[in-house]
Amino acid sequence: EAPAVLDDGGVVVNADGYTLALADGVSRWKASTGGGGPMATDGKRVFGFSTGLREGDPPGLFELDARDGHMRWRTALPLEVGDMYFSDDIRLVQQGSWLVASYEQTITALPLPPT
Numbered sequence: 004e005a006p007a008v009l010d011d012g013g014v015v016v017n018a019d020g021y022t023l024a025l026a027d028g029v030s031r032w033k034a035s036t037g038g039g040g041p042m043a044t045d046g047k048r049v050f051g052f053s054t055g056l057r058e059g060d061p062p063g064l065f066e067l068d069a070r071d072g073h074m075r076w077r078t079a080l081p082l083e084v085g086d087m088y089f090s091d092d093i094r095l096v097q098q099g100s101w102l103v104a105s106y107e108q109t110i111t112a113l114p115l116p117p118t
Contacts (some may be wrong), residue, residue: 009069010046032072043097
């Protein structure tokens with residue numbers, strides 16, 4: 004997956020259940036998110052897809068503070084993702100005050116809380 008690029012040039016990626024922020028080859032922060040798939044950002048907030056934090060958790064979407072990786076919220080999605088899924092099948096787009104996610108034939112649009 005392509006990294007999300009922050010306003011200050013840092014990048015954020017999902018890797019093995021964690022979301023990582025890097026800048027100039029140095030790790031800024033690492034958050035346990037269950038992340039696995041695409042990322043989106045408005046430059047100050049980071050949005051991602053989560054396969055779950057614990058066994059049996061439903062997939063969901065989350066928002067992190069780009070400065071420190073603090074999880075602001077996570078919400079379950081009305082879909083099932085099996086043990087085997089392709090992150091290429093997940094789409095995540097942030098535009099204005101909306102976050103839109105799609106997987107297979109399910110599309111979910113969430114209004115974002117103000118920053």
